[in-house]
Amino acid sequence: MDAETLSPQQLHAIKGQLEEELEKLTTSFAQLRHARTKYMASRTALEDLEARDVLVPLTASVYVPGRLIEPNKVMVEIGTGYFVEKTRDGGKEFCERKMKMLRENMDKVSNYINQRRKTLDLVVQTLQKKIKEQQAGTN
Template identity: 40%
Template sequence: MASRGSVIPELEKMSVEQLKSIKEQSDMEVNLLQDSLNNIRTATNRLDLASIALNDLSQKPKGKKMLVPLTASLYVPGTLDDADKVLVDVGTGYFIEKTMEEGKDYCERKINLLKSNYDQLLEVTSKKKHIADEAGLVLQAKMKQLASAS
């Protein structure tokens, strides 16, 4: 995070219009970054659920009757044929057949990647929020100064 002393002097040199622009832009970027953080959190939760489902599936015997999801809300009855082979959704409508262990490994690698991206994005979001807050404080001080000068 930038130290308080390194951001304030640059902001204090700016005009009210420039400060408003910086504040609005920073706030907009923070909102977009927050949306991205929420999307990453959702994707991580889905992968966690997929990993749990793979663990459960690996313990089911061959011939086990179950419901097979076709979409998020449509399930059809099915019978487990081979618990060692799974189809992994790799995005954009592509599925790859993998062994159960490869499927579990895929989920874990994706979860670790998403968690790493989440941490990096959280740091960037924090810095942008700090800039927006500092710009807001300097803007308020300048507005008070202008009001008292009138």
């Protein structure tokens, strides 16, 4: 659609919609980045899983000492509360796949955010131009 053919009221409504959409997309991007960071931390933890003595979390702030019987076997959450047993290398590979998928999704969302920002800039410029034209016409 050509922004020049729209009224200032229509442009203002579109501007509001674009701003709301950008806010949601930015939030989604931050959530993807947070999930990727968690997978990176999990992969790092798997790489450092040599020690047999570990601290086991009971709550977010309470840990108890524990001992790994088989440090080469790990449980990996594959989603919605389902776990599978994998080797350490299998767990690292799983984290790598998830991080790659999240990176690809982040790239897609980032590109879409950039497109929406450009569209918003165009709408704002056109709206400002139309408002100036209206003010010039009333003077």
